[in-house]
Amino acid sequence: MTNWRPDPSQLRRPAYLSLAEQIARAIQEGKLVNGTKLPTHRRMAEDLGLSVQTVSRAYDDLIRRGLISGEIGRGSFVQTQPREPEPPYLPERLGEVIDLSILKPVCEQIHVEKMRQAFAWLSENLPASSALSFRPNMVFPRHRAVATEWLARCGLDVSPLNVSLTNGATSGMTTALMSVAPPGSTVATEVVSHHTLVPLSTYLGLHLEGLAIDEEGMIPEALDEACRKGPIRAIFLQPSVINPMAALMSAGRREALAAVASRHDIAIIENDVLGPMVEGRAPPMAAFAPERTLYVTTFTKTTVPGLRIGYLVAPDRYVAAVANRHLVSNWMATPAMAEIATRWVADGTAMELVAWQRRALASRHAIAAEMLAGLPYRAHPQSLHVWLPLSCGHTEDAFVAQARLRGVGIAPGKSFHTTDHGWTPAVRISLGSTTESELRTGLGIVASLAQGNPQELLLAI
Template sequence: MWDIADSPAQRPLYIALVESLEKAIENGDVLPGDRLPTHRDLAKKIGVTVTTITRAYAEAEKRCLVTAVVGKGTFVAGGAPVPPAPGGNAGDLPIEMGVASPMYREEPDITPVVERVMKKNDMTTLTRFHSPQGLPEHREVGAGWIGRAGIKASADTVLISAGPQHSMTSVFHAVFEAGDRIAVEQLTSPVFKSYARRTGLILEGIPLDGEGMIPEKLEEACKSGVIRGLYTSGSLQLPGHEEASAKRRHALARIIKQYDLVLVEDDSFNFLDTRKNRTLSSLAPHNSIYIASVSAAFYAGLRIAFIHAPSRYYSRISQGIADTIWMVSPLCAAIACECIASGLGDRIIRNKSRELTKRTHVFKQKLQEYETTCATNSMFAWLKLPEYWTGSGFEHAAEKSGVRVFAAEKFAVGPIVPPNSVRLVMTGPPDFPTFKKAIDILVTVLKRESGYVNLLL
């Protein structure tokens, strides 16, 4: 039981309970996957009515703090991961396969690019204030980058943001309000779950099948309540799922248009997938806001992403950028655009694709006796665990043994039983030998039923 003694007395008791639970989660006093007491048991323990506990648990679920599973109970939900601070002692940190990370060693020294930008541009212009949406020439390059996914974009439909997280903040700040209901896959980005909790958005988890979100279930949600928007970050991040078929995408697009949903499609981590006409946005352009990150593909520290939006949302998103940072650094945008225009960006992506192919081969080979999902050219893989492991238990044991992975509980939305799986970021380890070492550690942990050994030593 978490401590509620320090909750403000003037707050309603059910709110005080929720706030104390939130603090306990932040402090690590309760962990993702922990089962909370039943309504009746907790009410009896602290001397309140069952109704108070019911209201508290409902509010906690609204804030994405807990997940209620029918017939199972109420569990602490997986929160958004906090990446380790860069620049620390790598020897003291687990090998990173939890937080989405680029393969930095596949990126050449950026100095020649910066030198070209300095020669080709007026540096005074690049260090002055400009409009929030970015310079026209940079937006034109962004339109070409977005067009790779089969989306018709132009400089007039593109805005420049400071990476995918800032894109999310600018878009949702501008287009939605606290209390709006947003449809998402029942397994969605932990970062977006955290954002929704902080801003008061209500997430409506839509059931999944082998192709991702089920259209009939989305339509049921639209009929049963007011759904304002749909957020998706791509089915390649989901366990047991491959790319949705054209039939599935058309079915979802029909519902989006019929109910006039605002589609926010964050395609940032699918840059290795070069197929066109694979996005929902291309099928519902009037309803779609599409995010394509450069930072996810190369030179992450530049913090550049492109947002494509129809005219009815464009000015509001521009204001959202202005409200947060006024504008993205034109200098960083110029460097990113030079990488794209010169072909360097494509060379880096090809290098990363080759490295990822090697890693995928090793992953499948070493884990061939287990059930895995690892789509072609996806940064993410999923590992289904043996029955004697839980997702949160394996996550904890793996980290203690030297590798950070994320259990499916972190991605779960609403009253579902998450798959007994963990997600691995294939691009996380800095080089191929470290990747192989990480997989060997995970195989060793898989074969144990409890406890851990620090296998990095």
Template sequence: MKWISEIRRLKGPRYLAIADAVTRAIDDGELLNGTRLPTHRSLADQLELDVTTVTRAYSEIQRRGLAEARVGQGTFVLARLPDSPVSSLTTTNNAPFIDLSHNFPAGAPPLPNLRELASEVARDLDYGALLGRQSDIGTVSHRAAGATYLQTLGVKAGSDDIVVCAGAQHGIAIALAALTEPGESILMEATTFYGARTAARMLGRNVVPVAMDDDGLMPDALEDALRSGHARVLYCAPTLHNPTTTTMPPSRRKAIAKICERYKIGVVEDDVYGFLLSPRPEPLAARLRTQAIYITSFSKNCGPGMRVGYMRVPEQWRRAVGTALRATTLMAAPIEAEIAARLVRTGLIAELEDAQRERNAERQLIAQQAFRGLDYSSSPTAFHVWLRMPSGWQSEVFAAEAKLRGVGVSPAAFFNLDPKNARDAVRVCLSAAESHDVLQRAAKILADLVVSGNPWAPTAAIV
């Protein structure tokens, strides 16, 4: 192994040389998360050192947070992981690479009417009015369109309630900024969308995990977290949760809403996938009209390039949200906001959503066939599946091995706020494949990898 050879060239105390070599190997990608390091005796023999030197080195590696010792199994790498998948444009691979790590469609469903709308917008758009002024939270007509669209998702709103933002990720960031101060804590589902976690950390907020079960947030766990008094804001995604695909049933929504009402906390509800379900469940924001910010966007029904989102903001927070919006993007792009508004007014957005649901349903059937007999969660019209790892696999190692075989997936470490109490899994984004044939090929690679087992699993005796 390259990193072992490196130890001999490093100067200084041998235990630090070992620790530094392992650190570099992790940063360079030579040692993957979950890799078992050589036993103390084995490495000592290779380097002609005393076993106590290796023991001291491994303790230093654990102190750095880069390894963990498991009783009876050995010492395993805990690699530094990014907060989210890298951009598909930066992924390099000698073979054709199928990137199923990003949860958006590779291209919007083709609709002839969409091209006609684009031509109409280009022909009669009042560029002077749209480009010649600052609209902050959105023009009246754009906010009215947002209110109309939110009605289809079960959220009553007038134009005064709406803030037009630059997509849901932007909406989440400015909502968290408006409702909290640096150093304060935000409650989130123990397994949560990495974009929300990253936004909280960027803003200097602490994230507190709240336990989940198969129905989503657990009421008792939420109440325990609120009773401690360390947080006054909850971020959650009750519908087609990313990544688990869980949708809270009505009884659970009612229980969660009652707890939020009792403790008078602010709620940030992320509902970018709500349009995929029919009938649509009632959003938490419908029950918590004065204490919930509701966020959705057009990145899932139209495509990730459509950076327009709608927020329904209670009056008490509109000034703070507007301030956060101006401090970030100043305003959402007016031309995109106009296109989004026309999609709503013409009814084309409903056609796009119908097409997206149909497309997702076809791809879920492909996944169902490929993953038959495996442990996974999904929903008939969801963008992704949550593929759980069997014994012997760690999701980070599985994702790294899948990448070597030409398929990108997102490991649980991107999502789990409380890894010790979370089930290990990978998110597989079915909608990102360019075609059904490509998805079938990728799904088979993943299914075969699950069944064949971890090629790096420890088999040698521990001495």
């Protein structure tokens, strides 16, 4: 038990969040150390003049944040040791929350109907090999050939022998990292990058180094300096809008980064899940450095989220490694999904849905421009999200908490940060995860918070 107690005079409405914040600050300031037993719910309620239910909600909030643990029969204890990272999005949509935290394409009934039609076709046309074979090379030759047609739309001219089918982008990223960076090596990326890259690198035993960026992304000079200071095995890039800041890298910047990678003989992992949806973009990094780039794309962000299939293109030097790493981590992509993707690429459905998504996003960006007018947000006409830097005085935790209290879920910028230095508070806001009406309402709430007094937000929680 500890001698520290919350100050009842500092409690504000809602009281459970205010109490949780007092305890959280005490933990951060070292007044409550790891393993400290907290008072029981009833004892805390009596000390502060609160209801037991209010204290229980405060403790539950702290458990969700990973700051305390509740053990049946023993009580509640401070927990400050490393824990599993939280996703930037809400694990599930609760109650009436407008969920702008999870990155999704715009989806309507047309997407459900397309998938239903695809499964109806599949029920009559599923090849025996897709249903019965354990051998990827027996199932996927035809799919690899059609994949090259899609990859050509992405700006790549590749052989089917260099294409692996994966269960989406995360599977492709994992395989690519395992293929080029052994445990203990260093992978460089942008200071603001993919939210799964930090935990994934940890699980694979890799050191992740976040490098300086500008409005286009990674700065070539920063990469060159990092390579000179220590051994870098690979760089991970998202040059075409899908990155958190919705930045589109120019051809000149891609060429410069490719030159640095070539000079230091390091691999490039390119995440390009929006593929041909981004109009007017430069060719992929894989076109500038085909001999060293592992290119990942997928259909989930541009067609239908349920189409969990993707392509990983590897240069000749990494083809065998990719095949082996994919076997041990996934064995093979799901054949039924591969059949649907191949049919949609061949019959034009995939590009039809990409064009539909562009039109839908144009409408969503018009709403964002109206509701966030005057705020310094970043976006691209084909981005699925906007990136909103917070003005001086705003903290991400308080901003996200206040948005959540007002019924809007958004993603904190820290979820995408790969280093502890040079961080500017920001939030990511998805444009496709809800209806246009809810999006307008949610963006209005976010805008009012962004334009409000930061100190008032802190007092409110």
